[in-house]
Amino acid sequence: MGRSPCCSKVGIHRGPWTSREDALLTSYIQSHGEGNWRSLPKLAGLLRCGKSCRLRWMNYLRPDIKRGNIGPEEEDLIIRLHRLLGNRWSLIAGRLPGRTDNEIKNYWNSHLSKKLKKQGLVIREATPRPKHSKSSSNNKNQGVPISSRTEMIRGNNENKIYVPKPTRLTARIHVMENSSEEEKGSSDEMELSANNYWSDGGEYGFLDTNQFNLDLGLDQFLPVQQDSVMLERLYDEYSQLLQSEVNDINLFSYDQSLLMV
DNA sequence: AACACATTCAACCGCTTTCCT
DNA sequence: GAGGAAAGCGGTTGAATGTGT
Numbered sequence: 001m002g003r004s005p006c007c008s009k010v011g012i013h014r015g016p017w018t019s020r021e022d023a024l025l026t027s028y029i030q031s032h033g034e035g036n037w038r039s040l041p042k043l044a045g046l047l048r049c050g051k052s053c054r055l056r057w058m059n060y061l062r063p064d065i066k067r068g069n070i071g072p073e074e075e076d077l078i079i080r081l082h083r084l085l086g087n088r089w090s091l092i093a094g095r096l097p098g099r100t101d102n103e104i105k106n107y108w109n110s111h112l113s114k115k116l117k118k119q120g121l122v123i124r125e126a127t128p129r130p131k132h133s134k135s136s137s138n139n140k141n142q143g144v145p146i147s148s149r150t151e152m153i154r155g156n157n158e159n160k161i162y163v164p165k166p167t168r169l170t171a172r173i174h175v176m177e178n179s180s181e182e183e184k185g186s187s188d189e190m191e192l193s194a195n196n197y198w199s200d201g202g203e204y205g206f207l208d209t210n211q212f213n214l215d216l217g218l219d220q221f222l223p224v225q226q227d228s229v230m231l232e233r234l235y236d237e238y239s240q241l242l243q244s245e246v247n248d249i250n251l252f253s254y255d256q257s258l259l260m261v
Numbered sequence: 262a263a264c265a266c267a268t269t270c271a272a273c274c275g276c277t278t279t280c281c282t
Numbered sequence: 283g284a285g286g287a288a289a290g291c292g293g294t295t296g297a298a299t300g301t302g303t
Contacts, residue, residue: 014272014273015271015272015273016271016272017271017272049273051273051274052272052273055271055272055273056271056272059271059272060271102270102271102272103270105270106269106270106271107269107270109269109270110268110269110270111269
């Protein structure tokens, strides 16, 4: 049995949102909060699919969204984060307060990729999204997707390396704000539970998101504090952290280390 | 002015991941 | 562990708008 569609397409409004629809959605979310997107349209009196409502809210109506042109500091950070992370737009957007993944993706595709090509800089190709066969979850040794939650990089021998999925960074920040210094310091356990991964030319590394947030002082990063010095520092520390993790990690012992947790 | 082509970006689509039972 | 629902993500589409001829 296949999964049910996110909404029946009969009688559902599509295309650009009207100001009335925006108002209905905004006022509903303001009084009831985000979430339950599937039932939201009906409750809010909208003839839209929940997915569409979520997207509209996330990309356009949310009050913390920053409108207007992307500044040179932001542009620079996008370019450099893209170099590190590839097309992980939501991760990149998480580093640019008030910007959405859709906005950054569009900006990249319409401005930056062309600009960089013009300058003769190499653009990293899109990370291919693995096509899952329905049975892939039952046969983890074949066609293992790179983006699955627990990933396995298969070498040319029997060694298996499990690579945790990239983690959304923004969701963790408020948790860390309440952590004591002691808790913040003892991040060894966390390192194994919430890692980011990235790949570049076949090399894989690990990045602990909790450690990442601490090291970068992301509790200072939010609420929004936009200046070029901060963005510069953010990038530098990000870059250094990635580099040091690459050097430190012992890929072949990683699966064993998981067993010790 | 009229047309063709290029660019932009909101919205959609299909898929994966996460969460819950 | 399996299965389904909900949420999230990244690639793509297409209408609106801009620009060149």
